[in-house]
Amino acid sequence: MNFEDTPQEAAFRAEARAWITANAPKQYEDELRKSSLGRTRLEGANVLEVAKAWQKKKADAGWACLHWPKDYGGRGSSPIERVIWQQEEGAFGKLSAMFIIGHGMCGPTMMAFASEEQKRHYLPPLASGENVWCQLFSEPSAGSDVAGLRTRAEKRGDDWIVNGQKIWTSGAHYSDYGILLTRTDPTAPKHKGLTMFFLDMKSPGVEVRPIKQASGQSDFNEVYFSDVKIPDAQRLGNVNDGWNVALTTLMNERMSIGAGVATGFPELFEFCNNLMLEDGLAIDDRNVRSKLANWAVRASGLKYTSLRAISALSKGERPGPENSIGKLVAGAMIQEVAMFALDLEGAAGVLNGPEAELAGKFQAMLLRAPGTRVEGGTDEIMRNIIAERVLGLPGDVRVDKDLPFNQIPTKGRA
Numbered sequence: 424m425n426f427e428d429t430p431q432e433a434a435f436r437a438e439a440r441a442w443i444t445a446n447a448p449k450q451y452e453d454e455l456r457k458s459s460l461g462r463t464r465l466e467g468a469n470v471l472e473v474a475k476a477w478q479k480k481k482a483d484a485g486w487a488c489l490h491w492p493k494d495y496g497g498r499g500s501s502p503i504e505r506v507i508w509q510q511e512e513g514a515f516g517k518l519s520a521m522f523i524i525g526h527g528m529c530g531p532t533m534m535a536f537a538s539e540e541q542k543r544h545y546l547p548p549l550a551s552g553e554n555v556w557c558q559l560f561s562e563p564s565a566g567s568d569v570a571g572l573r574t575r576a577e578k579r580g581d582d583w584i585v586n587g588q589k590i591w592t593s594g595a596h597y598s599d600y601g602i603l604l605t606r607t608d609p610t611a612p613k614h615k616g617l618t619m620f621f622l623d624m625k626s627p628g629v630e631v632r633p634i635k636q637a638s639g640q641s642d643f644n645e646v647y648f649s650d651v652k653i654p655d656a657q658r659l660g661n662v663n664d665g666w667n668v669a670l671t672t673l674m675n676e677r678m679s680i681g682a683g684v685a686t687g688f689p690e691l692f693e694f695c696n697n698l699m700l701e702d703g704l705a706i707d708d709r710n711v712r713s714k715l716a717n718w719a720v721r722a723s724g725l726k727y728t729s730l731r732a733i734s735a736l737s738k739g740e741r742p743g744p745e746n747s748i749g750k751l752v753a754g755a756m757i758q759e760v761a762m763f764a765l766d767l768e769g770a771a772g773v774l775n776g777p778e779a780e781l782a783g784k785f786q787a788m789l790l791r792a793p794g795t796r797v798e799g800g801t802d803e804i805m806r807n808i809i810a811e812r813v814l815g816l817p818g819d820v821r822v823d824k825d826l827p828f829n830q831i832p833t834k835g836r837a
């Protein structure tokens with residue numbers, strides 16, 4: 424591992440830093456720095472609008488979607504340059520949250536399977552944030568096992584007619600387009616009868632219903648499809664080959680979720696340095712110090728695991744399924760850290776507004792953490808990936824893999 428920039432990387436870093444210093448929306452820097460996992464609030468401003476304006480400014484100057492080809496709105500940068508940009512963008516990068524799915528998953532899927540004309544039409548406004556995209560995969564009974572989905576697409580002339588329901592669709596309520604995985608052949612085994620499309624979220628028959636979360640926010644939705652018409656030209660990949668298309672999306676999902684791992688440790692460390700308990704500063708308490716030491720070790724393990732992935736990128740290698748380790752360890756850690764911070768706050772820990780300690784930073788973390796442990800693959804699924812693909816242990820038992828989908832027992836469900 425070599426953590427030093429090469430001369431070329433150092434030059435790129437300097438150029439990125441200079442542009443960010445001159446152009447970033449500095450009036451929001453403090454608030455963005457303070458905003459924790461799960462909540463970005465900007466006083467007197469609409470986060471969506473601020474995020475879109477920053478993305479457009481980056482795109483106009485050639486700093487959006489760095490790793491995408493220039494023809495599609497990117498910069499044609501190397502993966503390591505993308506990492507350097509993220510390091511330099513710092514707190515302003517939090518404004519990219521609403522674009523992660525579009526840039527990290529939908530864009531790469533379009534790039535691999537859409538026609539050249541479609542790529543030139545749809546990708547630049549996706550890169551610049553003018554259009555937001557969502558990922559319509561999970562259903563009420565198809566999450567970890569997404570190949571078990573039931574939303575049907577039936578061919579009628581040059582169109583497909585879609586009926587069914589998706590759930591947990593992040594950002595569907597402000598999305599312009601989505602990529603949609605459907606079942607087109609229920610007589611084939613579950614992975615073999617699927618087809619992928621992209622669609623305009625304003626199409627007649629698409630109904631988006633926001634889900635209210637414990638935090639009071641609504642970040643994701645149920646999406647219902649009633650006789651939604653999608654032209655065959657918007658099919659991605661071959662009919663019944665949607666699983667292969669979905670694998671491209673899911674591989675990119677793991678890469679973008681694994682890329683940045685928040686642990687909550689720096690925030691907790693700072694908090695303990697300032698918090699006065701009955702008998703002195705929290706940082707001087709033996710129990711607090713012992714907990715902090717354990718988390719410091721874990722945070723440092725994560726840091727070096729992530730640096731190892733960055734070092735691989737720098738050498739032109741692709742990070743492997745080891746990225747799952749970051750998501751698994753950090754997801755659990757952030758939940759433990761937030762719970763501990765609320766314990767330290769005592770009775771004040773129940774407050775959850777601007778009057779709470781650090782404006783409710785740890786409360787927001789605690790309420791978001793379970794979602795972090797589920798999205799993009801649950802803890803158990805991450806463990807399966809690590810067991811099978813990193814450690815080479817025997818595969819999970821998949822009893823229904825080769826059965827025709829319509830013969831899989833459903834306990835009476837249609």
Ligand SMILES: Cc1cc2nc3c(=O)[nH]c(=O)nc-3n(C[C@H](O)[C@H](O)[C@H](O)COP(=O)(O)OP(=O)(O)OC[C@H]3O[C@@H](n4cnc5c(N)ncnc54)[C@H](O)[C@@H]3O)c2cc1C
Nearest residue numbers: 558559560561565566567591592593794797798799801803
């Ligand atoms: C914050 C958030 C955002 C999301 N955004 C999107 C989105 O934009 N688009 C989208 O399509 N989906 C999205 N999802 C859905 C997400 O992909 C699914 O929730 C996830 O894959 C888990 O599926 P599930 O909820 O159906 O749980 P299930 O798959 O039903 O799992 C239930 C439990 O069983 C365990 N389990 C399941 N299979 C196995 C196994 N083989 N071995 C061991 N244990 C197992 C799980 O770990 C879990 O504990 C989002 C979810 C969250 C929380």
